[in-house]
Amino acid sequence: IKSAQAQKVYQIGTDVTYPPFEFANKNNKYVGIDIDIMKAIAKEEGFKVQIKPVGFNAAVQSMEAGQLDGVIAGMMMTPERKAKFDFSQPYFDTGIIMAVGKNSKIKNFEQLRGKKVALKTGTAAALYANSIKKKYGFKTVTFDDSNNMYQDVVTKNSVACFEDKPVMQYAINQGTPLKIPVKPANKSTYGFAVRKGHNQELLAKFDAGLKKIKANGTYDKIKNKYLGTKH
Ligand code: GLN
The missing domain is CATH 3.40.190.10 (Periplasmic binding protein-like II)
Structure with missing residues (x-):
């Protein structure tokens, strides 16, 4: 009852x-x-x-x-x-992208060789970046939230980060000084x-x-x- x-x-x-x-x-x-x-x-x-x-x-x-x-x-x-x-x-539709500093010359994954990339723990973007890490020879550093990951690129500690396109684009539109030089990979949905x-x-x-x-x-x-x- x-x-x-x-x-x-x-x-x-x-x-x-x-x-x-x-x-x-x-x-x-x-x-x-x-x-x-x-x-x-x-x-x-x-x-x-x-x-x-x-x-x-x-x-x-x-x-x-x-x-x-x-x-x-x-x-x-x-x-x-x-x-x-x-x-x-x-x-909602999404896809994974790489973002780099606003004035960065990096345009592709080949240019990441020997450099450091910022990732967010447990994300699909981190999983993707880790899957191509060996091939392109980059190092990684991880963060628990997106903003700290972006700041690591803004302060040039890392040269790039991997994030979802709608989220990265929104942050850029709001003034985060990063840019997206690549087309989205692994298109998917939320x-x-x-x-x-x-x-x-x-x-x-x-x-x-x-x-x-x-x-x-x-x-x-x-x-x-x-x-x-x-x-
Ligand atoms: N969209 C990403 C994922 O699915 C990250 C989600 C998030 O960071 N909130 O892994």
């Missing part, structure tokens, strides 16, 4: 700073495309979420350990992750993830809600709010 039982509050892990998908705004409120989508879907489907900005790698690890119900964090649906997690329908075989009802509600917010214009409104109407 579940009379006065409190409604479950799903614990959703996310990154600390990954604009435009999740970040603290100037009122120190946690916002972004992922956060707004999750909240709009929860409202539409009548469930409750608590957003936990713990960092990308920590969020994924905690979900794997069963300490979080799901992760929304600009998380690319990679084949490796599909073996461990169940993903929602895709909600999805909301849960542990494989767990929280299937949450995943189903997410997909149902995503369909509704796409149909009623909320999804476009959220995208436009952060990216403008041209993207």
Whole structure:
């Protein structure tokens, strides 16, 4: 008999700073495309979420350990992750790029030989960079969040970093003095993830809600709010 039982509050892990998908705004409120989508879907489907900005790698690890119900964090649906997690329908297109200093002469991976590259722990971009590291002979240094990774290139400690194109482009548009000299590799999509075989009802509600917010214009409104109407 579940009379006065409190409604479950799903614990959703996310990154600390990954604009435009999740970040603290100037009122120190946690916002972004992922956060707004999750909240709009929860409202539409009548469930409750608590957003936990713990960092990308920590969020994924905690979900794997069963300490979080799901992760929304600009998380690319990679084949490796599909073996461990169940993903929602895709909600955003992405691809991996290399970024270099604004005035850098580096245009391709060959020019990375013998140099240092900044990566973010646990990301698809880091996995990609590590897969070509031997071939192009570069060294790596890792960071837990994107901004510290960008700053390592800005301060010229590293010559390049690897990131998702929509995220890097947004940071550049906001004034981060980097540029993207290459075309995106490993084009993919972002999805909301849960542990494989767990929280299937949450995943189903997410997909149902995503369909509704796409149909009623909320999804476009959220995208436009952060990216403008041209993207
Ligand atoms: N999009 C990248 C990935 O899927 C990184 C996500 C993140 O850093 N929040 O690995």
